Amino acid sequence: MSLFSIFNVAGSGMSxxxxxxNVVASNLANADSATSSTGQVYRAKxxxxxxxxxxxxxxTGVQVEQVVEDKSPPxxxxxxxxxxxxxxxxxxxxxxNVVEEMVNMISASRSYQTNVDMMNAAKTMLQKTLTxxx
Amino acid sequence: xxxxxxxxxxFQEVALRLREQRQQVLASNIANADTPGYKARDFNFNxxxxxxxxxxxxxxxxxxxxxxxxxxxxxxxxNGVALQYRNPxxxxxxxxxxxxxxxxxxxxxxxxxxxxxxxxxxxxxxKMLAAIQG
Numbered sequence: 400m401s402l403f404s405i406f407n408v409a410g411s412g413m414s415x416x417x418x419x420x421n422v423v424a425s426n427l428a429n430a431d432s433a434t435s436s437t438g439q440v441y442r443a444k445x446x447x448x449x450x451x452x453x454x455x456x457x458x459t460g461v462q463v464e465q466v467v468e469d470k471s472p473p474x475x476x477x478x479x480x481x482x483x484x485x486x487x488x489x490x491x492x493x494x495x496n497v498v499e500e501m502v503n504m505i506s507a508s509r510s511y512q513t514n515v516d517m518m519n520a521a522k523t524m525l526q527k528t529l530t531x532x533x
Numbered sequence: 534x535x536x537x538x539x540x541x542x543x544f545q546e547v548a549l550r551l552r553e554q555r556q557q558v559l560a561s562n563i564a565n566a567d568t569p570g571y572k573a574r575d576f577n578f579n580x581x582x583x584x585x586x587x588x589x590x591x592x593x594x595x596x597x598x599x600x601x602x603x604x605x606x607x608x609x610x611x612n613g614v615a616l617q618y619r620n621p622x623x624x625x626x627x628x629x630x631x632x633x634x635x636x637x638x639x640x641x642x643x644x645x646x647x648x649x650x651x652x653x654x655x656x657x658x659x660k661m662l663a664a665i666q667g
Contacts (some may be wrong), residue, residue, distance in 0.1 A: 412563070455614060457574075458560070463625070524556070
């Protein structure tokens with residue numbers, strides 16, 4: 400039954416999108432973290448999606464291939480009172496772009512919803528098939 | 534095996550199987566709406582149905598074999614269905630050609646047509662039962 404593999408496809412989409420949402424949440428929460436467990440300034444993280452074949456022949460799911468760190472330079476903030484300030488009084492702040500992250504969040508949540516809708520549609524189709532001839 | 538009864542059911546059965554497969558291909562497209570470089574795929578239902586029922590014109594995608602030693606050059610197929618890439622309506626920066634509106638439209642359309650075929654089979658079964666039971 401090809402319909403069952405739609406569950407796998409939609410499921411892979413849902414887990415990939417929720418991982419993306421997780422990364423967005425982590426970026427937003429750390430938008431002002433001037434230091435982290437490594438002692439370095441926090442850098443924005445982004446997920447990289449890739450298509451992956453699932454059980455069926457034509458079915459193609461999606462997976463998070465890797466989580467990359469944003470390479471752009473940290474934002475410098477003038478704050479001489481901060482103990483983390485350098486000789487000139489600048490503190491390196493995370494390179495998280497809050498607007499970009501909000502857009503990313505909305506996109507991830509919409510894509511997640513689409514995958515849920517898709518799973519519901521497949522479920523309805525299967526239920527109708529089960530009552531065939533009744 | 535059963536003659537006219539069987540052949541009548543066969544048409545709907547083939548149609549249902551192809552609808553299922555198409556649903557799976559469309560589900561893959563929707564799940565990969567955010568995957569960079571993913572190309573949306575689909576197949577021509579009419580051609581696939583004609584090919585599955587053994588009518589002419591269905592295997593237009595296959596290469597001609599003009600000598601006995603030729604290998605059957607079957608194009609990108611799965612179970613005899615030729616998958617083709619969709620023409621993008623708008624270009625995107627990441628090379629993804631999934632248009633969510635088109636895909637969702639086709640997904641819903643395909644699901645409804647699947648249910649229509651199911652109804653036909655149910656009616657057929659009811660008709661047969663009426664003929665048997667009187």
